[in-house]
Amino acid sequence: LGDGDRDRPRLSFLTSSDTGGFSVFPAPDGLCPTAAASKVEVFMPAVVEVESGDTARIECNFYIPGNGSYTYINWSYIDRNNRVRVCHITGSGIPEESTDCKGRLSVGEDKALSISRVTAQDARTFVCQVGAGSHGVGENHTELHVYREGEAPSHARLPSPHGSTLCSRFSLLLQIAQCVSRNSFPLPNITWHKNGEQLQPEEKMVKILATLTRESSGLYTVSSTLFAHVTRQDRNSLYHCTVHYWLLGQRRAMESQKVNITVFYPAQHVKLHVMPSSTLVKEGDDVKLVCEADGNPAPVFSFYKRELENSWQDLSSLADTNNGVLNLHGVTKSSSGLYRCQTLDLDDMRQLEKDVELVVNYIEGVRVKMEPSSPLQEGDSVRLSCDAHSPVALDYQWRDEKGRKVGEGNQLFLSNLTFETSNNFSCKVIAPSVPGLEQSKQVAVAVQGKPRIVAISSPLYVRQDEVVNLTCKAIAFPRPSVHWNVNGTAHEYIENQHIASNLTVRVNHDLLRAGAMCRVSNALGVSEKHIQLLDQKTPESKGVIIVAIIVCILVVAVLGSVIYFLHKKGKIPCGRAGKQDITKPEARKDKIVVEVKSDKLSEEAGLLQGANGEKRPAADQVGQSVVRC
DSSP, X not given: OOGGGTTSOOOEEEEEOSTTOEEEEEOOTTOOOOTTOOSOEEEOOSEEEEETTSOEEEOOEEEOGGGOOOSEEEEEEEETTEEEEEEEEETTSOBOTTSSOXXXXXXXXXXOEEESSOOGGGOSEEEEEEEOGGGOEEEEEEEEEEEBOOOOOEEEEOSOSSOSEEEOSSSOOXXXXXXXXXXXXXXXXEEEEETTEEOOOBTTTEEEEEEEEEOTTSOEEEEEEEEEOOOGGGGGOEEEEEEEEEETTEEEEEEOOOEEOXXXXXOOOEEEEEESOGGGOBTTOOEEEEEEEOOBSOOEEEEEEEOGGGOEEEOGGGEETTTTEEEEOSOOGGGOEEEEEEEEOTTTOOEEEEXXXXXXXXXXXXXXXXXXXXXXXXXXXXXXXEEEEOSSOOEEEEEETTSOEEEESSEEEEOSOOTTSOSEEEEEEEOTTSTTOEEEEEEEOOEEEEEEEEEEOOSEEEOTTOEEEEEEEEEEESOOEEEESSOXXXXXXXXXXXXXXXXXXXXXXXXXXXXEEEEEEETTEEEEEEEOEEEOOOHHHHHHHHHHHHHHHHHHHHHHHHHHHHHHHTSSOOOSSOOOOTTXXXXXXXXXXXXXXXXXXXXXXXXXXXXXXXXXXXXXXXXXXXXXX
């Protein structure tokens, strides 16, 4: 067809079926038999693609002029420029028994050649030849492409036995890894990547060597080895390979796992630091001096401390020289100083060193001064001063013996001292810039004086022959002793800086009459107090007194009610003109004088006198009510 005919509708062609019949097949793109064709034309696909193990089907469509029939069809393949026949079909449509058209090969009714369980060896050029007697012979060919997706690429071998360890000391191309792709078809291609970027061969930097092996199955095994120049910057690099191959007309790729290599290189820098931070170290802390070098493998570490006259004390015996750690337990002021870490590279014997200053913060010399220092008496005043030494700023707090804060600053002034004033005060010295750094110092503030009796059990109501406890409590410094002027069983105890004594005695007539005397004494004086014992009446006497009081209250209430009633009736006109003599003989009949006397009140007064031992005036013993109206 000419170029101008390509836009025409495409035609379909027929192949012989039975006794001159034809089956329809599409004409290939751009090809169509002309009306004047005078010989056999054969149409086949240029390429047939199939995956290894599947069945390949190669079609052979042909045209015979004049609706003629074929006399034979030969299928063959080309091997080293020679044709090898695989199947011969006569005009009857039945393959000859003597041909190789058996086993994995078969020809269908449409004369297409099928190859089952395709292998890599089947990747050849197949030829279909059609003979049609007087119309001659026509043929065409198809290339059979066989694909096999190989196994996932693997790093078959890394530098060993020391793993992926490389040395960057010399300008050499070192083997990084080897990538292997097995049993693939057609031949794959392997590329190398570093940190995701493809590597290209470069003189003195990158070299890639590949080997190819064709297995007996016809599949390919490809290995690729990467050589590269490495530096310390490659210690974190990741390498992988990618296998590229064709499958069914598409380009595909498989990546291997990423691997990291260990690069050996000498140290260039050394760091030495204190843990925790040097500015926060205090006495008693555990301190680590950590030495770090940027070489691989890590060098050997040594530790030293500078002594007097610029000499150095070797502390390596106390350190972990492999990991570069020096442990100092419970540091003190003397632990302060200049420390040095020294590294030694065993390959080139190169030494590096680094110094650090360790400052151990401390508080020492805490002392408290009391002014005046002479013995103190009750009512005196005293000034307490606290002082300490430290390389950092200090704060001061004062606390009493119960832990309560009573002041701040390095001085505490106490005035009007008493025995109750806390005996012990503490000065707490704190370093605010160093958490946890503090010390305390106690001082005793002793207020001296003769004893002061603060409590006695007096007066005490008792009965004859009753066993009672007499209590006497005092305070003093120096500690006093307590004595009684009567016999009994005494028990002493301390209660809140006070000394207390309980005396157990039986009440007799003499004790009831004279009472008891508590005498407290120390080296500075004596104090004593009398305990009065009162006879406690029987319950009958108490009942009489209570009844008398109730009767008196009732009489007064009744009298008040009568007066109020008469006033309301108008019988008692009351005024404020003045007082009238109650004994006036001319008193009018409508004026009422009421006088109430109670002998019982006198009796009650006598009872009360007996109860408390006091005498009352006669006027107080008689109750009178006088109302003038």
